Amino acid sequence: MIVVNENMVDVLTPAQRKLNMSKIKGKDTSPEIKIRKLLFSNGVRGYRINYNLPGKPDIAFPGKRVAVFIDGCFWHKCPIHFQEPDTRKEFWINKINRNVERDKEINRRLEEIGWEVIRVWEHQVRENPDLVVVEIINRLNSK
Numbered sequence: 001m002i003v004v005n006e007n008m009v010d011v012l013t014p015a016q017r018k019l020n021m022s023k024i025k026g027k028d029t030s031p032e033i034k035i036r037k038l039l040f041s042n043g044v045r046g047y048r049i050n051y052n053l054p055g056k057p058d059i060a061f062p063g064k065r066v067a068v069f070i071d072g073c074f075w076h077k078c079p080i081h082f083q084e085p086d087t088r089k090e091f092w093i094n095k096i097n098r099n100v101e102r103d104k105e106i107n108r109r110l111e112e113i114g115w116e117v118i119r120v121w122e123h124q125v126r127e128n129p130d131l132v133v134v135e136i137i138n139r140l141n142s143k
Contacts, residue, residue, distance in 0.1 A: 031070045031125035032058045038133040044140070053115065055106035059136075064143045067110055068118045068136060070125060075099055078121050116143070 027050050036059060039047065051060030057067035073081040077100050085092040107117045118139055120132050 031122050034125055034129050035132060038129055042133060054109040061140060064140050065115045066140060067115050070120045072122045076103060081123050
């Protein structure tokens with residue numbers, strides 16, 4: 001079966017598309033794991049993963065009240081790498097814009113309860129993970 005969406009042909013059936021989308025990870029992504037391993041190898045301990053706070057931070061430092069989110073360039077609309085999808089544009093743009101608004105709300109809620117928020121783009125981890133870790137360590141040391 002071929003599904004037509006906004007004048008574009010989806011070559012996958014709805015069941016195939018659903019299976020593909022179900023494989024997209026929401027936690028323990030490779031950028032998250034890379035940063036956690038680098039933090040650990042640099043002697044940084046005491047962090048929690050997917051901590052029970054608004055937005056479920058990817059990495060949280062409860063003792064310092066620092067929450068780290070590693071945002072995917074597509075899902076969170078990176079100003080450098082985001083590319084509009086070719087199919088179902090209205091659906092995806094609305095979904096991604098809701099993600100961006102939710103990120104702002106989560107930042108606000110965390111800051112209201114005394115947490116500092118660090119947001120890192122997926123491309124920053126891929127391009128220079130050591131620099132990301134240095135930035136996180138510097139922020140932790142300044143608290």
